[in-house]
Amino acid sequence: MTVVVARAPAKVNVHLAVGPLRPDGFHELRTVFLAVSLLDTVTARPGDGLALTVTGEGAGAARGADRVPTDRRNLVWRAAELLATSAGVSADATIEIAKSIPAAAGLAGGSADAAAALVALDALWGTRAGREDLVALAARLGSDVPFSLLGGVALGTGRGEQLTPVLSRTRWHWVLGIAGEGLSTPAVYGELDRLRAAGRVPDGQELAAAEPVVAALRSGPPEALAAALGNDLQAPALALRPELARALRAADEAGAAAALVSGSGPTVAALAQDEQDAVRITAELAGAGVFRTVRAVYGPVPGARLVG
Numbered sequence: 001m002t003v004v005v006a007r008a009p010a011k012v013n014v015h016l017a018v019g020p021l022r023p024d025g026f027h028e029l030r031t032v033f034l035a036v037s038l039l040d041t042v043t044a045r046p047g048d049g050l051a052l053t054v055t056g057e058g059a060g061a062a063r064g065a066d067r068v069p070t071d072r073r074n075l076v077w078r079a080a081e082l083l084a085t086s087a088g089v090s091a092d093a094t095i096e097i098a099k100s101i102p103a104a105a106g107l108a109g110g111s112a113d114a115a116a117a118l119v120a121l122d123a124l125w126g127t128r129a130g131r132e133d134l135v136a137l138a139a140r141l142g143s144d145v146p147f148s149l150l151g152g153v154a155l156g157t158g159r160g161e162q163l164t165p166v167l168s169r170t171r172w173h174w175v176l177g178i179a180g181e182g183l184s185t186p187a188v189y190g191e192l193d194r195l196r197a198a199g200r201v202p203d204g205q206e207l208a209a210a211e212p213v214v215a216a217l218r219s220g221p222p223e224a225l226a227a228a229l230g231n232d233l234q235a236p237a238l239a240l241r242p243e244l245a246r247a248l249r250a251a252d253e254a255g256a257a258a259a260l261v262s263g264s265g266p267t268v269a270a271l272a273q274d275e276q277d278a279v280r281i282t283a284e285l286a287g288a289g290v291f292r293t294v295r296a297v298y299g300p301v302p303g304a305r306l307v308g
């Protein structure tokens with residue numbers, strides 16, 4: 001095989017309840033992931049050793065957390081090494097990541113790339129890892145990587161890596177407002193711990209139930225989902241990035257059914273009534289001047305898979 005192409009989706013956490021800091025440094029999560037139609041593409045070709053290039057979002061002149069590394073720090077590099085080691089093959093591939101998912105945006109872009117790389121390299125190298133093996137490797141790479149493989153809608157527990165698929169017959173339309181500069185996920189969790197220690201937000205001992213959001217996803221209408229959305233990381237993301245309040249207000253003023261910060265932010269996810277409503281909200285938010293990019297998306301969509 002000379003060239004293999006795989007794609008994987010971004011995610012929005014439609015429910016994200018964060019427990020207290022665990023002794024292992026992670027937080028217990030109860031989250032509902034929704035895979036949405038904003039996709040990164042990973043292309044793998046035979047090579048001598050590993051070589052990585054990145055185009056699109058986070059490439060070239062990007063700075064800070066937005067900058068996507070092209071060495072060992074890239075999750076794709078680590079995915080390649082992990083798959084090669086576990087399959088007993090040498091890690092030889094030339095890999096190109098074409099990024100549409102902004103980096104450090106709370107959309108799990110790095111996780112999507114890692115999931116796509118596992119699928120692409122499994123095909124390129126003929127390692128024939130089963131889906132279950134790939135999921136186990138994914139969990140070692142990061143908490144969100146198993147979901148990037150699975151896609152659709154899923155309840156995530158543990159660090160978010162223990163997944164139970166959730167049924168959703170509806171196609172949900174969203175508008176993603178992407179801010180100018182990324183936010184570091186560990187910094188947002190750190191801020192949550194600080195806000196909790198200061199008694200400024202609930203302590204997280206009781207994780208909010210996911211059932212209302214799961215029930216709303218199953219049968220709609222958008223108003224029910226709008227009422228059930230929630231994200232414990234929104235308060236710390238707002239504390240670190242106060243201008244996000246304006247971004248959330250802009251989504252509200254544009255008539256979104258609801259808006260919330262996606263994951264650790266700073267992306268704002270605005271829920272639309274339907275596709276037409278999403279087009280209208282996209283135009284309004286693009287004109288509001290608070291976002292770098294505004295994208296209409298829908299979900300659920302499948303997880304990482306080979307293209308063509």
Ligand code: ATP
Pocket residue numbers: 058064065066067068069073074075076097102103104105106107108109110111113114144183185263264265
């Ligand atoms: P999450 O929502 O999973 O917590 P995120 O979507 O906010 O994460 P990512 O886009 O995954 O964030 O990037 C977080 C950091 O990971 C970036 O600052 C970057 O340095 C690093 N990184 C490593 N590999 C990648 C990749 N392939 N794409 C993007 N970032 C990557």
